[in-house]
Amino acid sequence: xxxxxxxxxxxxxxxxxxxxxxxxxxxxxxxxxxxxxxxxxxxxxxxxxxxxxxxxxxxxxxxxxxxxxxxxxxxxxxxxxxxxxxxxxxxxxxxxxxxxxxxxxxxxxxxxxxx
Numbered sequence: 001x002x003x004x005x006x007x008x009x010x011x012x013x014x015x016x017x018x019x020x021x022x023x024x025x026x027x028x029x030x031x032x033x034x035x036x037x038x039x040x041x042x043x044x045x046x047x048x049x050x051x052x053x054x055x056x057x058x059x060x061x062x063x064x065x066x067x068x069x070x071x072x073x074x075x076x077x078x079x080x081x082x083x084x085x086x087x088x089x090x091x092x093x094x095x096x097x098x099x100x101x102x103x104x105x106x107x108x109x110x111x112x113x114x115x
Contacts, residue, residue: 024093038107
């Protein structure tokens with residue numbers, strides 16, 4: 001039995017909000033790993049981190065700092081998620097995944113300029 005009974009389906013996707021949210025959380029995980037990997041590859045190649053908060057975390061604590069920063073962002077999303085109705089909850093993982101996907105694309109572009 002679906003927990004989405006009574007909720008509208010996501011337009012153009014024909015998908016219940018809970019299914020969309022699950023898909024977006026998977027994309028969050030992929031984009032998070034992609035951002036971390038491409039960031040550290042770029043740093044290894046001599047590029048610099050442009051985000052001052054991430055730069056401070058990396059300079060101070062290395063990989064652990066970057067992971068802690070990402071975990072903090074996910075934690076805020078998870079804490080705020082219950083404040084939304086079920087139909088709007090996919091906004092949380094979308095809001096996390098989108099900037100990380102943009103960062104991955106940017107990192108890959110920058111890496112391609114030095115390789």
